[in-house]
Amino acid sequence: YCGPFTWDVKRLLASLYLIGHSKGFSDREIEEILRICVESYLKKVYEFCKQKNDYFALTLKNTSGKIKKLLNETRIKSHVAHLDSMTNIENYDRRFIRSKIVQDIDDTTRTDILNAFETYIKSVPESKKTSGYSEGRKDYKVKDVVARSSPGVGSAGKISYSILIEGPTETLENDIILYMKPAQKSAISYVIRNPELENYFKHDGLRTVLCSYAMQASTPKWLGYTSIGSIPCLVDEVTAHAEDLDWDDINEFNDVIEVVGYLGQATAKIHCVADSDCKSTPNDVACLPFSIIPRQVEKTIRDAIRGNDQEFINEMVEFGMVYGALVQRDHKLFFELFRNKHIPGFEEQ
Template sequence: MPKHISAIVVALILILGFASPVQAATPRSSWVENEIYQYNHPFASQLPQELATKMQKMTASPFAFYRGTDHIFYRDMQTLPSSDFVNSSTSAIWLEGDMHLENLGGMRDSNENNIFDTTDFDEGYLGPYVWDLRRMAVSIMLAAKENGLSSSDAQDVVRNFLDAYLNKMSDFKGTNDELSYRLESSNTNGVVRDLIQKTSDKSRSSLLTKYTQLNKNNNRIFQTTSELQPVSSSTYSDIAGVMSSYIASIPTSKRYNNNYYTLKDIRLKLGSGTGNLGKYRYYLLIEGPSSATTDDRILEMKQEGSSAVAMAFRPPEVIAVPGLLPTSVYGNQEGARVTIAAKAMLSNTDPLVGYTTVNSIPFMLHEKSPYQVDFDYKLLTTKSKFIDAMGYAGKVVAKNHAISDKDYDAAIVSVSADKEVTDIVSGSKALFKDEIVNFAVDYTTQVEYDYKSFVNAYKQGVTL
């Protein structure tokens, strides 16, 4: 066991009998049922039907279950052994936190570049860099199996993902290249390039047509559908009342005049995503750059809670694990935490990213982009397509980690992540890849056990 692991953690590992970074997967039905209930039940009182939708979505496949249960992953990170390739400098860097294939996508940044990047930062937090790699590696294994690839081929895809990550981190070491690095149509191929090109085909008018309409007074308002529901007058008033707080959360250098943020309509958005179902999500229609109805903007306003990553640093309380993100960094406002995480890990960030609080509930706001295209892993129908796409995913995760280190805010992360990761893995790439792949193979089996436990409980009508 490497010297950099604390004596307390070493003692715990010896007591529990962990001798390597892999622990044999095992069925644990009661534990899984309880974990899902404890995490989700607080939302049953506010949006019970959304919570029911979440549970139904998670029955679709082990991948869908994994996507909706990042809290289980981080409960396991709390007790599973650390990595031989983590030291004090690499144990507290910015993590995306819920790194999986469907949190990647095509987008347009604020400088009008169409790119492939990370699309969600709700779980953004500090932790060991390998946690993002582990979580993505398991998602690759699950998606590859669902798409008909063999375990051996899936492991090759994971190794390629890791190679791309390590090579890009090495490229970044000693340079500032990460600050301008982006994946666009000129330096991508295959499914990823197709995705970026779809981004360029999108338009604001199409998004407005999809969600809004002009009323008899020629004012733009939201449509009312099964997924877009009117809010009560009190909720409308509460949200309108915190718009000034949201505007104030945007740096003055990126802030538009107040007319830009004039609130025109609100809807409760239902059915979006998986992991966040049960939390409030609103769409806000605002004026935009002019009084014309053609350039209105749609804001997505998402309820935020504690990052699931933080669960890995909670009880048992005898373990003193460093690396927690001090609440002072984000003023104990979880919407602010997500805002900071997005700014740390993205270049040319959406200028409408901000946060506010409604009735003691923290929210993060950003533009519902007309140009975002979600990544569809079901298009990866062959090993070569999978390898190609996940090579780009490795580069994205490397960029996330490298750009969010001391380059972003040295008061939060004081080291150069690209240097520290490159140095600690140097000369041991094969061992590093073996460690992550072995973890992914074993943990994929654990997810499959947990999924089976969940589906059985769901079918039996257990309250989850």
Template sequence: MTTLSTAPTPRTPTERAESGRRVRGRLPRSAHAQFAPDASRPDPVGVIEAQSARRVRALMPIRYGRMLESPFRFYRGAAAIMAMDLGALPDTGLGVQLCGDAHLLNFRLLASPERHLVFDIDDFDETLAGPFEWDVKRLAASFVIACRAEGFSTREQDTAVRECVRAYRQRIREFAGMRTFDIWYARDDADRMRTLLDTPPSKEARQRGDEARARALTRTHMQAYEKLTRVTDEGRRFTPDPPLITPLRDLVDDVAEDMPENDIRAILESYARSLSSERRHLLANYRLVDLARKVVGVSSVGTRCWIVLMLGRDDDDPLILQAKEAQESVLAPFTGGGRYDNQGRRVVSGQRLIQSASDIFLGWTHVLGIDGRGRDFYVRQLRDWKGIARPETWDPDVLTVFAQLCGASLARAHARSGDPVAIGAYLGGGDRFDRALVTFAQVYADQNERDHAALQEAVRTGRITTASL
């Protein structure tokens, strides 16, 4: 289990920097290259099965089927396995609010409350305080695994990782010299993103960036409304697409524990109390119309997720909220847990702390199922200007540019919640940490492939049942 420093933060920049440099004596930067699990490492399939036991059983074959598709898809669903592996390693103790699942597809273009397009982290299901390098290692390994999926050479894989980690290190050191307010208000909008790159991007990279921005601007709540709903005799309702989208009215004979016993309006009122007063006022202008269960992502399949259709003035004035179950972070067993009695609040608090521009409807609630079990949820808009990375369409140069943006964005998130002076001093001006993580990422990608093969074997022998959707 990691031990984060509980001593008072040194008051002067010199003292803070010295505290970071002292960590090198206990954990040299080159040591981060090491990953060599022994025979006592738990069975990776067993780790996934234990996590699945807390989820909707009927949806688990979908989760396993998606993870089975490729080592990269497996990695996206295997945050619990990597948390176990990272928790067994020596760590710096230089704490930040971790994303907890910082793989490359969890970085994307988003809409700020001021309607600006920004680049930021967008997945906080596993967020918790922990050593900064855990996020960096998960991000670095994701680039090797994604590069291998596209057939890139080892040299191209290593370049992406090196540029990602170097961008992180250089920017955290940049933040070390900034005023506290300037760190807090930093955000990566379209103009800022260009300055984060050491060299001008290629024509291909510029074109891909322009396409991504244009695509993100089309992914609005109105687009989601048109795609997910239809006109019925009762008015606008969610379009059934079971098992991926199943309206509440069609779940009568479904798994009992997945049904909310609480009156839906009472649940919304409870959620509204987690919002600021002006946002509660805004929400009150919408009326509840429909509710459906939704299957989401790869790592989240089987967690209970509801989409809520609300209308304002008329049918052309929709709001779609997503209420997603928040379970204990996969990091909790290795960090001592957290201070929150509501896991939805943990997610929201972590997101507000490290994301530069959070959704105005981000909040949390608690739901009682008809099985008598209480479950925590966090709530946000379903879709609002989200641009999702598509590495399968990129060449190595484009992926390397994206790696730099991800590393720099992660540094901004960590600087808000941790001590950039101490972290920057630990990392230093040289590339020892960068080179160490290039090695780590390759070694961990090998391990991920072995774990993916273990899942394939579990399917072959009938231990695991899959479904393709």
């Protein structure tokens, strides 16, 4: 949330280096991929500098190729089909489908989750809580709760919880699935220690929610935070209309070039809408130090580059190439140590 804007660009380019290398592109082709991405990023930042508002979105109207296909595939997904993939109907009501990774919880854990859920509801802005529900409704019926093994890279090995709640009506097709998972500590905070910021952001769930409000023009309706005991947690809806970019189907050089151009624009958008004057920020967090955030991020980035566009682009691309290769080397070393059981604590596994 608080750190050099170049870190995001560098991380993105290093990741693209790894993707390009895995697909067999030459160093020259990979360098072009990285250059297109950062050029697109910088162009979009400058466009934000000329706009009166900070709105931008990748839509069916301004995309093509693989990204447009992804948007179309997401658009046709059904909420009911999404519910049916995770639940079944027993005794005229929905319940989660149990499996190897989706399991029941004991009564004590269920009580802890329900208490955390009540605290979470208080973190959701009133305007979002009443949307779609009868005026004055304050209760949210929890139908089922299960423990789920987290599949994400950052959450691998950790347990999250899925919560099935009744929707705006008793019709089963309106039911809603939420996830409650441990909030991740900011990676930047491991490197940059700032006691003032650490004092404000003691709850990583709150920090993550604030990031979302800052970086998105339209934040998810169910986004909020809570704690399970002493563990800070993030809560949001598991929606049908969300899809990750799958690189397995993006193999042609021209397709990759097109996609990374859009990724550069999206990264610029995330940076440039994260202003201290963000209109979607809840009023009840006005006490936080928004003064540390530039009032107009796009102009702050422009002033930091000071017209040295080519130098900036070259520096970012060089980092992506060098660090990407370094990550490959580190991964190989790690794999060999792991394979030969040379990592302390893993010898007997």
